[in-house]
Amino acid sequence: MxxxxxxxDSDIPKKPHVLLISPPSRWWVVPFGELWDFRELLxxxxxxxIKVRYxxxxxxxxxxxxxxxxxxxxxxxxxxxLAHIPSGGLPYPVFxxxxxxxxxxxxxxxxxxxxxxVENQRMVTKVYFPRLTLPLSSVLSGLVDFGVSFVMFIVxxxxxxxxxHAAIVWLPGFLLLAMLTAFGVGLWLSALNAIYxxxxxxxxxxxxxxxxxxxxxxxxxxxxxxxxxxxxxxxMAGVIEGFRWSLAGSGQPPGHMLVFSSLAVVVILMGGLAxxxxxxxxxxxxx
Amino acid sequence: xxxxxxxxxxxxxxxxxGERERxxxxxxxxxxxxxxxxxxxxRRQTNVLWALRELSFEIKQGxxxxxxxxNGAGKxxxxxxxxxxxxxxxxxxEVHGRVGSLLEVGTGFHPELTGRENVYLSxxxxxxxxxxxxxxxxxxxxxxxxxxxxxxxxxxxxxxxxMRLAFAVAAHLEPEILLVDEVLAVGDLEFQKxxxxxxxxxxxxxxxxxxxxxQMSQIRxxxxxxxxxxxxxxxxxxxxxxxxxxxxxxxxxxxxESGNGQTPPRGIYFQKWELLDEEYEPRNVLRHLGPVCFRLxxxxxxxxxxxxxxxxxxxxxxxxxxxxxxxxxxxxPGTFEFIHRLPTIPIKxxxxxxxxxxxxxxxxxxxxxxxxxxxxxxxPMTNTADEFQxxxxxxxxxxxxxxxxxxxxxxxxxxxxxxx
Numbered sequence: 001m002x003x004x005x006x007x008x009d010s011d012i013p014k015k016p017h018v019l020l021i022s023p024p025s026r027w028w029v030v031p032f033g034e035l036w037d038f039r040e041l042l043x044x045x046x047x048x049x050i051k052v053r054y055x056x057x058x059x060x061x062x063x064x065x066x067x068x069x070x071x072x073x074x075x076x077x078x079x080x081x082l083a084h085i086p087s088g089g090l091p092y093p094v095f096x097x098x099x100x101x102x103x104x105x106x107x108x109x110x111x112x113x114x115x116x117x118v119e120n121q122r123m124v125t126k127v128y129f130p131r132l133t134l135p136l137s138s139v140l141s142g143l144v145d146f147g148v149s150f151v152m153f154i155v156x157x158x159x160x161x162x163x164x165h166a167a168i169v170w171l172p173g174f175l176l177l178a179m180l181t182a183f184g185v186g187l188w189l190s191a192l193n194a195i196y197x198x199x200x201x202x203x204x205x206x207x208x209x210x211x212x213x214x215x216x217x218x219x220x221x222x223x224x225x226x227x228x229x230x231x232x233x234x235x236m237a238g239v240i241e242g243f244r245w246s247l248a249g250s251g252q253p254p255g256h257m258l259v260f261s262s263l264a265v266v267v268i269l270m271g272g273l274a275x276x277x278x279x280x281x282x283x284x285x286x287x
Numbered sequence: 288x289x290x291x292x293x294x295x296x297x298x299x300x301x302x303x304x305g306e307r308e309r310x311x312x313x314x315x316x317x318x319x320x321x322x323x324x325x326x327x328x329x330r331r332q333t334n335v336l337w338a339l340r341e342l343s344f345e346i347k348q349g350x351x352x353x354x355x356x357x358n359g360a361g362k363x364x365x366x367x368x369x370x371x372x373x374x375x376x377x378x379x380x381e382v383h384g385r386v387g388s389l390l391e392v393g394t395g396f397h398p399e400l401t402g403r404e405n406v407y408l409s410x411x412x413x414x415x416x417x418x419x420x421x422x423x424x425x426x427x428x429x430x431x432x433x434x435x436x437x438x439x440x441x442x443x444x445x446x447x448x449x450m451r452l453a454f455a456v457a458a459h460l461e462p463e464i465l466l467v468d469e470v471l472a473v474g475d476l477e478f479q480k481x482x483x484x485x486x487x488x489x490x491x492x493x494x495x496x497x498x499x500x501x502q503m504s505q506i507r508x509x510x511x512x513x514x515x516x517x518x519x520x521x522x523x524x525x526x527x528x529x530x531x532x533x534x535x536x537x538x539x540x541x542x543x544e545s546g547n548g549q550t551p552p553r554g555i556y557f558q559k560w561e562l563l564d565e566e567y568e569p570r571n572v573l574r575h576l577g578p579v580c581f582r583l584x585x586x587x588x589x590x591x592x593x594x595x596x597x598x599x600x601x602x603x604x605x606x607x608x609x610x611x612x613x614x615x616x617x618x619x620p621g622t623f624e625f626i627h628r629l630p631t632i633p634i635k636x637x638x639x640x641x642x643x644x645x646x647x648x649x650x651x652x653x654x655x656x657x658x659x660x661x662x663x664x665x666x667p668m669t670n671t672a673d674e675f676q677x678x679x680x681x682x683x684x685x686x687x688x689x690x691x692x693x694x695x696x697x698x699x700x701x702x703x704x705x706x707x
Contacts, residue, residue, distance in 0.1 A: 018381055018382065018383050019371075019381070019382040019383075019386070020379060020380070020381055020382075021368060021369070021371055021374065021375065021379060021380040021381075021382065022374070022375065022378075022379040022380075023374055023375055023376055023377055023378075023379075024374045040411055040416060040417050041411045041412065044407065044408055044411040044412075048397060048400065048404075048408055051399075051400060051404065052397060052399050052400065055399040056399070122391070122394070123394055123395050123412060124372075125372065126372070126388075126390045126391040126394045127370070127372065127388060127390065127391075127394050127395070127412055127413060127414075128370050128371040128372050128388065129412065129414075281373070281374040282373065282374065284367065284372045284373045285302065285373050
């Protein structure tokens with residue numbers, strides 16, 4: 001390589017089999033190819049998160065059922081029996097549990113994703129891997145808990161004699177939407193948390209407020225019609241209504257609310273990816 | 288003609304001092320954002336630290352390169368840039384081949400997981416494929432000597448066992464380019480020896496290694512080329528012998544005048560020493576195993592009739608290597624040079640000190656630690672066991688001959704063929 005050729009910026013050598021390390025560029029590209037190369041690492045992160053989550057607990061994975069179950073009982077008692085929130089003809093336990101399934105998945109995934117970079121600080125500062133794998137693994141490993149608590153839901157369906165209907169085929173789509181929301185917001189928060197530890201203290205409040213801004217404790221039919229589209233900008237509103245509809249057949253298919261929810265997810269996710277990529281190049285210096 | 292493995296051009300890395308060390312609170316961000324419009328250009332210049340400045344170098348495939356320099360000189364930052372943990376501020380590096388970096392022992396270990404699980408996790412974090420770990424698993428476990436504890440949680444391992452397991456995983460990485468920070472400083476001597484052995488084995492396999500260490504003995508052993516990083520830039524880049532000698536000299540060559548700061552009790556004053564039979568600078572580096580001649584200058588303001596002069600050679604650990612005792616009589620005061628002639632100083636490469644003293648018949652009058660240190664820069668033997676066994680650097684030739692049994696003359700023909 002002649003030294004004369006390398007003085008100009010445009011002469012930075014580019015060969016396919018060679019890795020070029022250079023200052024962070026202003027443009028961001030999601031490194032899908034690289035993520036694919038590191039898929040085994042992603043698998044190991046997910047596997048580790050699952051293995052470690054209930055280590056040294058007395059009842060282990062049973063927590064995945066107990067959390068939504070206990071919350072469901074409390075909600076059924078206070079919001080249902082005492083406040084008489086309309087449940088669209090569903091038994092309160094089914095009404096609440098079907099909303100808590102996606103909500104608790106979202107809330108724990110978001111909290112884990114927020115801490116993903118900081119908790120793996122030592123690794124982040126000592127070895128290279130696409131940092132995206134960390135929040136991504138938090139979101140993926142939450143699916144196991146989701147699956148376990150879903151089994152409980154099936155038991156409840158049988159107990160209340162509710163038959164699933166055709167709308168259930170949409171369920172994976174709603175779950176995907178919940179994943180993408182948790183991932184998108186998790187990207188923002190995990191990168192921010194690496195720099196500002198305040199985020200860690202903000203997230204519990206955020207989750208709490210967000211829950212009341214989502215139809216977990218009440219049906220979205222309580223929201224006045226003209227506000228419904230705005231309400232739909234909260235992706236979890238679409239997700240939770242979608243869950244209730246596809247699992248228990250309650251209410252209307254969340255048609256145009258879902259359009260707004262999906263749009264919001266796309267915006268959050270793109271923004272999150274861009275911000276995360278921007279932070280990734282210096283995250284090891286500041287974390 | 289060998290291929291390039293790493294090619295860096297004008298590599299610089301800037302840190303904003305402060306941001307790296309303390310956490311930013313949101314409060315700071317808010318006050319800063321509010322204050323930002325009122326403070327235009329002043330901030331950029333002030334608290335900035337250049338950890339790397341315009342580094343350019345090229346490393347060929349199969350080279351084993353040592354990075355040396357003081358703490359904070361930029362060695363670790365350079366390794367971080369090369370291993371892509373952080374991006375450079377300007378300049379670029381071209382890396383040809385798969386990179387494995389080992390900046391810490393036990394990266395990715397989780398205390399709640401078992402030894403077996405941690406091997407897989409750490410291996411994956413360091414860049415191994417699952418199939419690769421499967422294949423090497425038994426070898427790794429045997430290397431770490433933790434077979435019996437494989438299925439207990441890592442938190443129940445002793446620190447030493449954790450280290451061994453961690454290094455065992457790392458040692459079985461097989462990247463084309465291996466970046467190693469000072470990780471060999473851990474573990475007991477026996478295990479260090481094993482690790483060094485493994486590393487030289489790896490380098491003989493034709494892989495490129497970039498290696499940071501403060502232990503010059505390790506650098507001498509493993510590297511053929513050394514880059515001396517000072518204040519973010521390259522101070523010297525060349526053959527191990529030259530760079531390490533210069534580095535060691537730079538830190539010992541402070542005073543050339545005498546010694547311990549006190550006024551000598553009876554007017555005896557050591558001034559300096561130097562090698563005489565070396566025509567090049569510096570005059571304290573010995574580069575061969577042949578005859579050595581060195582000179583020590585001292586000033587005496589008193590006379591001796593039955594004095595004693597003693598000189599010792601002491602190694603880094605304070606172990607005395609050689610001691611010489613001579614009777615001394617000085618009939619008139621003045622400045623003297625003591626010329627010493629030795630057939631050879633056959634010790635291993637490294638940094639050694641002279642300790643000289645004069646005894647005036649009643650007590651030791653002046654004890655002097657000869658600065659600068661004597662740097663032995665002769666080529667070490669190639670045997671990897673050298674580092675830990677023995678003090679001497681003796682070039683020894685071995686010839687193997689089969690003794691012929693005179694009772695069996697018929698076999699003579701046969702033995703000649705296989706006795707090479």
